[in-house]
Each structure stands twice: as structure tokens, then as C-alpha cells.
Amino acid sequence: MLWYDGYAREDGEKVLAEFQKAYPFVKNAQYVELPAAQKQARLTQECLAGGPTTDIYLNGASTVQQVVKQGFFHDVNWKELGVPEAAIESKNMVWIATAINCAVYNTQKVKEADAPKTWEDLLDPKWKGRVGCWQRPAGIMYLSPVYGEEKTREYARKFAVNEPRLFPGTFQVSQAVGAGEVDVGFGAVDSAQRIVMRGAPLKILVLEPVPLSLLYAGLVKFGKNPNTGKLLISWLETKDGAMAFENATQRGHLPVKETKTAQLLEGKKHSYYGAQYEIEKSDHLNAFEAELAKIIARRG
Numbered sequence: 001m002l003w004y005d006g007y008a009r010e011d012g013e014k015v016l017a018e019f020q021k022a023y024p025f026v027k028n029a030q031y032v033e034l035p036a037a038q039k040q041a042r043l044t045q046e047c048l049a050g051g052p053t054t055d056i057y058l059n060g061a062s063t064v065q066q067v068v069k070q071g072f073f074h075d076v077n078w079k080e081l082g083v084p085e086a087a088i089e090s091k092n093m094v095w096i097a098t099a100i101n102c103a104v105y106n107t108q109k110v111k112e113a114d115a116p117k118t119w120e121d122l123l124d125p126k127w128k129g130r131v132g133c134w135q136r137p138a139g140i141m142y143l144s145p146v147y148g149e150e151k152t153r154e155y156a157r158k159f160a161v162n163e164p165r166l167f168p169g170t171f172q173v174s175q176a177v178g179a180g181e182v183d184v185g186f187g188a189v190d191s192a193q194r195i196v197m198r199g200a201p202l203k204i205l206v207l208e209p210v211p212l213s214l215l216y217a218g219l220v221k222f223g224k225n226p227n228t229g230k231l232l233i234s235w236l237e238t239k240d241g242a243m244a245f246e247n248a249t250q251r252g253h254l255p256v257k258e259t260k261t262a263q264l265l266e267g268k269k270h271s272y273y274g275a276q277y278e279i280e281k282s283d284h285l286n287a288f289e290a291e292l293a294k295i296i297a298r299r300g
Helices: 009-022 036-048 061-069 119-123 149-161 170-179 189-197 226-236 239-249 260-265 275-280 282-297
Strands: 002-005 030-033 056-059 094-106 131-134 165-167 184-188 202-205 210-219
Touching: 002 009, 002 036, 009 030, 009 226, 009 239, 036 056, 036 061, 056 061, 056 226, 061 210, 061 275, 061 282, 094 170, 094 189, 094 226, 094 239, 094 260, 119 149, 131 170, 149 282, 165 170, 170 184, 170 189, 170 202, 184 189, 189 202, 210 226, 226 239, 275 282
Parallel strands: 002 030, 131 165, 131 184
Antiparallel strands: 056 210, 094 184, 094 202, 094 210
């Protein structure tokens, strides 16, 4: 079977190695690293040509739905395969993992007592010129399910006053904080954890409400190995599969209580869009994120 995605090659291969340990009869499982921005275009091109293509596809709900509407996914009875009902969004789509947006700070430049305790603490004037953020303010946008859109806009305006340094991704935000280029940042747990694992003086803060981005998976109709793809997605919903995926990608599965992600989020207030809302309001949400990006880039 073939799976291509935006994760590093060694991380995807780790997941497939654990999958093959669980199912030794799967003899040929290949992972190909592909820049995330190219995934959908390549999938569309290959499906229009009748394949072959990746057997499984992972992305946000609205992006997955675009592929579903083109008729590129198999209908699957996920419940029959043992996938928990809480993870089943439709016959084409299951919730597979959770990305956590967080704050990060450099422990050599910021004392623990001075570190942000709330999202509002990042608006303190003391952080002016000392804070970093992804140029796509997805983490800030994901506050809006709890804050509401107007409060989120106002938050972005106040955040912009602190003249955040903008980066091409959350990984680069954490890199910059770990290197001391900026003291604090608006990041993501999965990318920040990679910097921590390299020994950087970086601390992750999971602040409430916790902005979450949910990842969904579907079975591609023009892949060559639908049965193996179906098995892989079903396995990723199990304890062993979810933990293998989290160990490799640093993204766990909230419904699987054994994952570090579930433990990290236990008892905390979460802020995320449900799949149907994200699908129905995709144009509005894209425009809203672009609006927030302009607010921050223009310093308010």
C-alpha cells in the first residue's frame, strides 16, 4: 500500500513499521514524504487520471470534504470495522488525530513566574517585539468557537500591537523561541515538542481555552490497495495505532485516553470547530482567517 503525507519520511515509516508489526501479512507498505501544500493537488491530479495514488488521505474536514465531493473516496462501514462511533463523521471520513495549539517560551530568557498563564497574558505590552506567531493565525482563529468571532478579532488587534514576528509555520515559531530570537510564541504542541526533543530551552504551555485542529482520514477510491488502506485507518483508531501515530508525529487522538494528547487535555476547556460546521462554513472560515492575518500583519 502507499501513503503519502506531509510528515517527515522517518516518521511515516515509523507508523507503518508498527502497523506491519500488528499485521505481519502486510508485506509492502510504503510512505512518501510530500509537502503538505502539494497533497491535495497531487491527489486530485492522480485521481482524475484514474490512479494509482495514495491509499489513504489525511487532512482537515473541509479539505477532505472537497475530495469527497469529487467522488474520490470509498464509502466505508467504519462501525463494522470497529471504529468508535465518536470518531465516525460520515461513511467517507473519520476523525483520526488532534493538533493542539499552545504558547511556548524560552526558559533561559523568561522566568517561569513571568511566563503567560492565559492567552490574554500574551497581550501584555512587555512582550512587544518579543513574541512570534505563524503568519497564518490558525491558532488564534481556533479560539473563536469559545470566544466568538468579534472577541477573536479584538484579540488579534491587541496581539498585533505587540508587533509579533511572523513565521512561515509553527515549527519555525518554536525554532525561533528555542534559539532566543523571540522570547515567547503562539505555536503548536507537535512542532514545539520536536524542538524540545532536540534539547532547546523551550517550554510548552497549554492555555485555556485550548484551540484544537482536528484531522480526518478517508479511503481513496483510486488507490491500489483499498483493503490495506481500510485496515490502516481502522488500526489508527485503536490504542496501539493512535499511540504509534502520536509517538511518530506528536499528534495524538483525543478519544483514546491512553494518548499523551488525551491526558494533556483532560479537564481542560477545548475550542474547536466540529466537522460539519467546518465543512458548511469553509468559505467563511477561510475569509475570517485571512482577515485575522491582515489585522496582525498590519499591526492592528
